[in-house]
Amino acid sequence: MGRLLDVSRVTAGYGSITVLRDISIGLDAGECVGLFGPNGHGKTTLLQTISGLLKPTGGTISFDGADITGARPRDIVNAGLVQSPQGNTLFGEMHVLETLELASISKRARHGKAQNLRRVFELFPRLDERRTQKAKTLSGGERQMLSIGCALMCAPRLLMLDEPTLGLSPRLKKELAAAVGNIAKSGVPLVIVEQDVEFLLSLTQRLYMIEHGEVVREIDGDNAPDHDAIMQLYFGEAAH
């Protein structure tokens, strides 16, 4: 059986700027993988390309055996491949419940809307307590939870999270890590972009280190280098 997600030799960028160069990553059903590396080296661009928001100029992307290279974002979501962007992309004037309901507009999300909503509130009690609070008044961590909640409203078969812990306090980070861990335990495979490698190692089986739009290293979670070696990798090799 093929992989759940197979990104093969993809090239993509913005206009004349090439960001991703012949990049390949993949995961099997039931697996969670992490992407890390220095800022500005293409991790978000990779997620946007997989989601169909950016069209690759080379390579192929398949999801559950179907070729989705260049497919429309809405068709990709309907196939069950859903991205949760960083939490600052929400509509500020809409409150929590409205936002989650709006997220269930897609064909895929309409089924089981009540059940998905229950699941989001179980996972994130903070959102349950703030159903009628406007998105713009939520804290950074709560906005991140709402962004993940929106993705969960689409009943993902693969969920991609873009820096879910960015700017969070240690306490909120722990809370979010527990919720993301529960999502993984419920059987949803994850692709997580994060700067915090320890956070990634606690949630994923495999890491890809991305530099200059390429995978420069693949790390197996069971044989991961220790903290110092990872820092050396990060700053030693990212400095040039």
Ligand SMILES: Nc1ncnc2c1ncn2[C@@H]1O[C@H](COP(=O)(O)OP(=O)(O)OP(=O)(O)O)[C@@H](O)[C@H]1O
């Ligand atoms: N819309 C855009 N137009 C032009 N260039 C862009 C655009 N979005 C991103 N870039 C550039 O593409 C490169 C890769 O950015 P990207 O956001 O993918 O990196 P990243 O690894 O996710 O970084 P970070 O960890 O800081 O989020 C950067 O040089 C960035 O400036």
